[in-house]
Amino acid sequence: MTGLQLAVLSLVRRKTATVVGILCVAVATFASGALISVVGTTARAFDEVDTDFDVIVGPKSSGLSVLLGGLGARNPSQDVLPYSLVRFVERKIEPRHIVPLHACSVFEGHPVFGTDGRFLNRPEGLVSPSVAEGRWFEATGEAILGSVAARETGLRIGDRFVVNGLIPSPSPEVSDWRKELEVVGILDNEGLPMDNAVLVGMETSQAYYNWELGLALAPPTKKDEAVTYFWISVHPEQTPLVKRWIHELSTAQMVDTKEEIAFLRSLSGGGKWTAWVLCSCILLLAVLGISVLVNARFESLKPELGLLRALGYSKLTVAGWILSEIAIIVLIAVALSILLEGIGIGWIDVPHLLSFTDTPTRWPSAWNLAVWFGVGLAALIVGIAPVVRLYCHNVQDSLQGF
């Protein structure tokens, strides 16, 4: 009999131990792989968040929420600000540029923002998005799509689609809000979260706000128009002034985008390290578990090893048996974990889980491959221990009482 035959027979006949071993390794590998994928996706999403605007103003919330919501990297806030605040900042501070954004509705997972021509036409020094196909919207009922939104919805110039305002508790008295829109343009890909958005005119978004207001779904803004966020590009030294006016005269929240993005990146780096430490701990525990099992098994196998040696089996064959057992367990476990990851990671749906990003989960990534390779390597190390013990072991000790 060969070492491989002995290993297969041993694994098949000791089903419980085999299944437990495979499940331990598979679950640890899956957990590590899932963690790496989630953290990797989040980190990539963080890296994509960028803007050359200096300040973002939004409803009272954490700085990170305002930054991510304001740039379209996560679901926008449900709260609104009065549009008069935009006018106030324009009048009092006279910044270089302001872009208002009003979040209204969602179309097939893509946020619909109301804005105006200032989104497209920015002063020198600020990167202006360009229209790849078609034109900018000019009338109510027209929409322009970010490149990702266009790709994922499959909409083309001239296509019509309907955005809905769905009331939480439908009743016969109140109907849903429906607005049919025509695609008139598609923006160039900028590699920013806004690529995921659908942009409509402020009139359209205000109509949605008024519908919400009528149902008491939205907070009132003293009969004013509403805005969710606005981006400000300031002249040098204006940032403290904006901060003072916003924080002293309104309930809005202002974030300095450069500071907040730097903080975001530091979180991303820390998250990666934490994930790797956690992964290492999970894998270490799995490896330690297997190591304990293998070494305990080696003790119980001593008479069997003695018998094999007495029958004339070489140490190489016996070592092949031990290593084959471990290799088979690890191969099946990694294959199982790949299957679980393939199903599970898609199911976990990182963007919605974190409510944070629309960046798709990339699987398998180089990090997943590293985890699988790491498990194999760890198993090899675990397998070497009993093999070394076998080579150091005096066969006559195992033969006492034969």
Add this chain to the structure above:
Amino acid sequence: MQILYRGIEVQFRGMKDPLFRIGERRIESGARLLIRGPSGTGKTTLLHITAGLLDPHKGSVAIDGKEISSLSEGERCRWRRTTAGLVFQKLNLLGHLTALENVLLGSPAGETTKEKAREALTKLGIDDLANQLAYHLSLGEQQRVAVARVIARSPRLILADEPTSSLDARNAELVMQTLFQSTGKDGTLVVATHDERVLTRFRDIWNLEGGEIR
């Protein structure tokens, strides 16, 4: 296959006197030898020394002129694989393998085919147990599987330690008859036992008693 013992002395730790001494003794090629003696006199130890599983504290064992005690562990292993077959006193079957697989296990070089293994089991009257796990076999059945493991590959030297201890008279006779038939003309059979039922089969008998062979 000729075996030559020269100046063998075996003494285990804590023993005042050696377990046994063998001045110079020879087992000729083609011999059928019975080693008998009370329990604890060293029959198993002598078989293990002959198989290269144990080293004597003094002296040497030469088989066909080659000193076993001078071989490395790997060389002894190779020698057992190619030349010797052992029936252990404690049987030592792997419980998670079937009777047939245990017979195949006795052939590290792979010379025992499934057909030969089945044939060996048939000779010992246990072919119907071929697919039974060793765990589930009775002691007597296990003993016959252990014998089948050796005879399936027809080694030139068979060392059998108490091969009939758990068998009834009919099966003890069957096992001895099979062992004799399976040892070729030039092959050597050494049986260690205190089973009086098998005495009559042997012309060469060593009595290991009082630390000496008589």
